[in-house]
Each structure stands twice: as structure tokens, then as C-alpha cells.
Amino acid sequence: MASLSRDDVAHVAHLARLGLTADELGRLEGELNHILDQYSRLTELDTDAIAPTAQTIELENILRDDVVRPSLPQAAALANAAATSDGFIVVSAILTGGD
Amino acid sequence: MGSDPAGLNRRPGHELAAGLRAGDFSSLELTDVHLAAAERDNRGLHAWLTIDAEGARAQAAAADAALVAARRDGPVAVAALPPLHGLPVALKDLVSVEGGQCTAGSRILEGYRSPYDAHITERLRTAGAVILGKTNMDEFAMGSSTEHSAYGPTSNPWDLDRVPGGSSGGSAVAVAAFHAPFGIGTDTGGSIRQPAALCGIVGMKPTYGRVSRYGIVAFASSLDQVGPFARDSRDAATLLHAVAGRDERDSTSAPVPVPDRLLALAASDDAAAGLLRGKRLGLPREYFVAGMEPGVEARVREAVAALEAAGAVVEEVSLPHTDYGLATYYIVAPAEASANLARYDGIRYGPGMRDGDTLANVLATRGRGFGAEVKRRIMLGTYALSAGYYDAFYLKAQKVRTLIKADFDRLWADGFDALVAPTSPTVAFRFGARLADPVSMYLSDACTLPVNMAGLPGVSIPCGLSEGMPVGLQLIGAPWTEAELFELARGYEALTADAAWRTVEPTDLARAGDPDGPTPMDRAAALAGAA
Numbered sequence: 001m002a003s004l005s006r007d008d009v010a011h012v013a014h015l016a017r018l019g020l021t022a023d024e025l026g027r028l029e030g031e032l033n034h035i036l037d038q039y040s041r042l043t044e045l046d047t048d049a050i051a052p053t054a055q056t057i058e059l060e061n062i063l064r065d066d067v068v069r070p071s072l073p074q075a076a077a078l079a080n081a082a083a084t085s086d087g088f089i090v091v092s093a094i095l096t097g098g099d
Numbered sequence: 100m101g102s103d104p105a106g107l108n109r110r111p112g113h114e115l116a117a118g119l120r121a122g123d124f125s126s127l128e129l130t131d132v133h134l135a136a137a138e139r140d141n142r143g144l145h146a147w148l149t150i151d152a153e154g155a156r157a158q159a160a161a162a163d164a165a166l167v168a169a170r171r172d173g174p175v176a177v178a179a180l181p182p183l184h185g186l187p188v189a190l191k192d193l194v195s196v197e198g199g200q201c202t203a204g205s206r207i208l209e210g211y212r213s214p215y216d217a218h219i220t221e222r223l224r225t226a227g228a229v230i231l232g233k234t235n236m237d238e239f240a241m242g243s244s245t246e247h248s249a250y251g252p253t254s255n256p257w258d259l260d261r262v263p264g265g266s267s268g269g270s271a272v273a274v275a276a277f278h279a280p281f282g283i284g285t286d287t288g289g290s291i292r293q294p295a296a297l298c299g300i301v302g303m304k305p306t307y308g309r310v311s312r313y314g315i316v317a318f319a320s321s322l323d324q325v326g327p328f329a330r331d332s333r334d335a336a337t338l339l340h341a342v343a344g345r346d347e348r349d350s351t352s353a354p355v356p357v358p359d360r361l362l363a364l365a366a367s368d369d370a371a372a373g374l375l376r377g378k379r380l381g382l383p384r385e386y387f388v389a390g391m392e393p394g395v396e397a398r399v400r401e402a403v404a405a406l407e408a409a410g411a412v413v414e415e416v417s418l419p420h421t422d423y424g425l426a427t428y429y430i431v432a433p434a435e436a437s438a439n440l441a442r443y444d445g446i447r448y449g450p451g452m453r454d455g456d457t458l459a460n461v462l463a464t465r466g467r468g469f470g471a472e473v474k475r476r477i478m479l480g481t482y483a484l485s486a487g488y489y490d491a492f493y494l495k496a497q498k499v500r501t502l503i504k505a506d507f508d509r510l511w512a513d514g515f516d517a518l519v520a521p522t523s524p525t526v527a528f529r530f531g532a533r534l535a536d537p538v539s540m541y542l543s544d545a546c547t548l549p550v551n552m553a554g555l556p557g558v559s560i561p562c563g564l565s566e567g568m569p570v571g572l573q574l575i576g577a578p579w580t581e582a583e584l585f586e587l588a589r590g591y592e593a594l595t596a597d598a599a600w601r602t603v604e605p606t607d608l609a610r611a612g613d614p615d616g617p618t619p620m621d622r623a624a625a626l627a628g629a630a
Contacts, residue, residue: 004482008482009478012478012481012482012485013478015481015485016437016465016477016478016481017441017444017458017461017462017465018462018465018466018469018474018477018478019459019462019463019465019466019467020466020474021466024471024474028474028475028478031475031537032475032478032479032482034537034538035429035475035479035537035538038425038426038429038538039426039429039430039492041422041423041426042423042426042427042430042495042496042499043495045420045423045498045499045502047495047498047499047501047502050498050499050501050502051498051501052494052497052498052500052501053497053498053500053501053504054321054497055307055321055351055554056307056321056504056553056554056578057306057307057308057351057353057554057578059308059351059353062347062350062354064347072214072215076214076215077214079212079214080211080212080214080447080448080449081446081447081448082445082446082450082451082453083453089446089447091446091457091460092453092455092456092457092460093456093457094456094457
């Protein structure tokens with residue numbers, strides 16, 4: 001199966017939004033390739049005609065009644081945020097440049 | 100300090116329930132005995148991340164007040180009290196308790212306070228249970244030793260230099276060490292059954308969908324289930340009954356009735372053992388894996404012989420795709436974890452980095468907040484789901500999952516009542532023994548994770564000792580057969596009620612209470628230094 005280069009590991013880390021150190025990237029390159037080697041066993045199996053299983057209990061869609069119910073109060077929902085203002089969570093600006 | 104001359108904390112929950120109703124002691128008294136044991140041992144065992152003595156005592160006092168009122172109303176009112184009324188329970192630190200911490204063993208949730216109760220917390224409160232605190236665990240339930248907790252490891256009370264298993268190691272130790280008669284864990288690939296086996300107690304992973312996961316920190320959503328720990332099968336079944344059932348806030352919790360048979364396991368050994376007669380049990384040959392310790396295999400085969408002697412019919416069977424379980428699991432679980440753990444950005448909750456722009460802050464928050472094992476799994480899962488690899492990894496694994504499930508389905512269609520197997524191929528291992536090689540750690544769950552892949556119930560029960568350490572026997576059933584599994588487990592308990600090994604208490608427990616002794620972290624460091 002596939003094997004991961006150091007650049008691949010850095011790319012996946014970015015996709016996963018993990019800020020990793022150079023040491024961590026190096027270690028993960030070895031570990032991930034070792035684990036991916038174990039995955040290669042699965043290619044032994046012919047699964048062309050097999051349907052995938054995403055969940056095991058075969059529930060049909062269950063719909064709840066469409067009624068208004070109390071939800072978490074705003075103060076409780078915001079209580080764990082580091083910075084809030086007027087009922088909003090404060091984050092750094094996403095768009096920069098240009099006034 | 101914390102002396103318990105009555106030995107209340109060594110008695111099973113069903114005896115404590117009877118004593119409470121008879122007025123032999125109060126919930127406050129037995130809560131204090133359990134709190135004292137937990138506090139005394141926590142330096143040496145580190146089973147608990149937080150012990151809420153004040154909250155527990157308030158809940159116990161309320162339970163006592165309800166008892167007094169029920170007694171005033173007469174025997175019918177006393178009998179109507181729920182079975183867990185006034186009894187202590189340990190919660191894994193990924194179960195939300197309003198206003199309390201819920202770290203999931205991670206730095207990224209340090210200081211977070213749950214804004215609401217999990218469904219099972221509500222159910223336990225309704226049942227009158229007393230929540231003693233929150234227990235240690237592998238970070239985000241990823242691990243088989245509790246060594247991946249960001250808050251340090253937990254020791255096994257049978258040998259303080261060894262792991263308790265994981266990921267629910269703290270709850271397993273709390274129950275094994277007599278800090279609580281009841282404990283809650285979660286099991287994604289073996290995280291209840293394997294620590295139950297390694298600590299010598301009962302632990303069940305129920306059928307996928309049996310227990311609501313509302314308010315439980317998610318790891319892998321097609322696999323995670325909540326389940327009970329106890330020191331005997333009657334108590335474990337009682338706890339499952341209290342928390343199981345449909346909850347409309349978890350769309351995967353199934354509208355399947357919870358059988359009251361769970362509350363009616365035979366008290367008499369003769370009646371319990373009699374139920375084994377004629378039961379058809381499969382012994383899957385693939386579960387006697389390479390690397391299995393001879394002592395573990397011997398105990399499991401002895402247990403099988405005892406079941407046969409009691410009239411059960413045991414046949415060797417094959418689950419031919421077992422060997423593919425590990426690879427399948429380590430694609431599906433990390434893939435789902437990478438999606439579930441995307442939410443930890445340090446913005447809405449949890450300690451976040453705030454020095455840079457939004458993206459830099461998220462990268463730094465997650466880079467510092469997650470431990471090595473969690474990062475490994477997020478990386479694996481992100482890769483397995485990424486463009487160009489989804490079909491080769493995730494879709495392929497989901498197809499193999501179909502084959503693994505079909506292996507089991509064939510046996511249920513053939514009329515087997517249950518399967519009997521080892522829970523873990525080895526007894527508890529020493530700190531550090533499997534940390535250097537993630538794949539060796541993953542092999543700890545070879546006998547348990549196919550059960551999660553297939554969504555089935557499985558229970559681990561003690562079946563003796565090997566080299567002085569507990570061995571677990573696993574019983575696996577068709578969907579929704581938890582009561583039948585517990586009846587088999589209770590039957591085996593009855594057969595072995597007089598076995599010498601049942602009288603052995605965790606052999607290193609006395610040392611755990613040494614106020615000047617080494618902590619599990621000290622022990623792990625010493626073993627790492629000696630290696």
C-alpha cells in the first residue's frame with residue numbers, strides 16, 4: 001500500500017490542523033508507515049461485491065416531534081469560552097489587510 | 100483514618116442495597132467509607148482524577164432523607180426505591196456532570212466545566228446513586244493501559260508496577276480496589292472489558308445503541324458504547340439496567356426495550372448454575388492468538404471445561420476474518436476520531452493559544468493540547484479519509500467490517516447462545532512495556548475489538564489468576580442479549596463460588612495506601628529508567 005514521505009506527513013498534519021514540531025513530524029513518519037504496513041493485509045481480501053458497513057444496528061430514520069423546546073441558555077453556552085463580548089465569542093480577525 | 104471496621108466497601112452493591120433498606124447503615128456512612136478508601140489510595144493508585152467528597156456526601160444525605168421518607172410510607176415505598184439508591188458510583192472522566200470537570204484525560208479540556216448532565220448522569224441521579232468523582236483514562240479513550248492519560252498513569256492494585264488496562268483503567272481500579280461497588284466506562288475496542296479482565300472484575304460493553312451517549316465525549320461514533328463495571332455480574336447487570344434505554348437526544352440509541360431480567364439474576368448458586376444446562380456455546384479458535392500467554396489460555400480452557408461440566412455444550416467455531424479486525428479497526432476508529440476531535444479548537448472551550456491569527460492559534464492549541472497517541476490517531480484518520488485514499492482505506496475497511504460482522508451473524512443463525520473466549524491475550528503488563536511500539540499496544544485488544552466492529556454485547560468476568568494476576572473470560576452474544584450474557588456470567592460465578600482464587604484480594608492494594616509510597620508516575624519513571 002501507500003507509504004508516506006515527510007512532506008506527506010506535514011500535509012496531513014495541516015489538513016488535521018495539528019501544529020507539530022519537526023521532531024514530531026519525524027517520529028510520526030516512521031510510526032505511521034509502520035502502522036500503514038499493517039493495513040496492507042486488507043488487500044488480501046476481495047471485497048468488490050461486499051457492501052460497506054457504516055453502522056451495525058440497522059435503525060430506520062427516527063424523527064423527533066418538530067416542537068420548540070428550551071435549549072442551553074446563552075450564558076451557559078458561553079461560560080467556557082476564554083473571551084466573550086455581548087453574547088459572542090471573541091476570536092482574532094480572519095480577514096486581514098485593507099481598511 | 101478512613102477505617103471501615105464493618106468492611107462495608109468490600110460488600111457487593113446488592114448487599115449494600117439490602118443493608119440500606121434494613122437500616123443497618125446509612126448512605127452517608129457507606130459513602131464516607133468509600134470516599135476514605137478512595138482518598139487513602141489515590142496517591143498509590145491514581146484511579147481518580149477528582150474525588151467530589153462534598154457533592155457525594157450531599158447526594159448521600161439526600162438519598163438518606165428519601166429512605167427515611169420511604170420508611171415512613173411503609174414497606175411498599177421502601178421496595179419501590181431504585182436498586183442503586185444511595186450507592187456510590189465512579190464515572191470515567193468523559194461523562195458530563197453539570198458544573199464538573201470533564202477532561203477525557205486530555206490537556207485540551209483542562210478547566211472545562213460541563214454545562215449539562217450526560218443522559219446517564221441524569222439516569223443515575225434519578226436512580227438515587229451517589230457520584231463519588233471522575234476516574235482516570237487514556238486520553239480521549241485511546242489506549243489500552245491508561246498510560247496515555249495527560250494526568251499520569253494509574254496502577255493496577257494487583258501489582259503497582261503494572262497497568263490496569265484501558266482506556267477505562269481508572270473506573271476498573273476504583274471498583275477492584277473497593278472505592279466504589281459500581282463504575283462506568285466506555286468501550287470502543289475493548290476499553291471496558293480489557294481493564295475489567297486485567298483488574299479481576301466484571302465489565303460489559305453492551306450492544307451498540309443500548310445506552311445513550313448524550314453528554315459523553317466521543318471517540319469513534321460507530322463503535323463507542325457506555326457500560327458498567329462491578330465486582331459481580333448481578334451488580335453489573337443492575338447498573339446497566341439503570342443507564343440503558345432510548346434517549347431521543349442520541350439518535351443512535353435504539354428504541355429496544357431494556358429487559359427487567361437484568362434485575363432478576365439468580366441469587367442462589369444452584370439456580371444460577373442450572374441455567375447453564377443445554378446452552379450452546381461457541382469457542383472461536385482464532386481468539387487463541389499467537390502471543391497468548393500459556394497461563395491465560397489455561398485459565399480460559401479450565402473455565403470452558405467447568406461450563407461443559409455444568410451441562411453447557413461447547414463447540415469449536417471459526418470467525419475467519421478475525422485476523423483482519425485489527426487493521427480494520429485502526430482505520431475506522433482513527434477516521435471517526437479525526438472527525439470527532441476536529442471540534443477541539445480552543446475557541447469555544449478549553450485552554451486555547453491566543454497569540455497569533457485564528458489559524459495559527461488553532462494549530463498551536465491542538466499541537467500542544469493533544470498527546471502523542473491522540474495525534475497519531477488523528478493523523479492516521481485524516482490520512483485514511485483524505486482525497487485519493489478514502490477508497491483504499493476507509494471504504495475498504497468498512498467492507499471488511501461487513502465480513503467480520505457476517506462471521507458472527509452466521510453463528511447466531513446456527514443457533515449459538517453465546518461465544519466464549521479470552522478477553523485479553525495477556526495479563527496486565529508493566530508500565531512502559533508497550534509504549535515504544537504502538538502496534539504492540541494495539542494487539543492488547545485483538546480479542547475485544549471485533550465485537551465493537553460487529554456492534555455486539557460482550558462481558559468480561561474473572562476466571563482465575565495467572566502468575567498472580569487476574570485473567571478475564573469473555574462472553575459474546577447476539578445483539579440485545581445482555582441479560583442472557585449476564586445469566587451465563589452469573590452461572591459461571593456460581594460454579595466457581597468456592598474457588599480459592601475468588602477469596603484473593605488485589606495483592607498490592609495494601610501498599611497503595613502508603614502515604615509516602617511512590618505514585619504510579621514514579622513507578623513508571625523508575626521502570627523506564629531501568630529499561
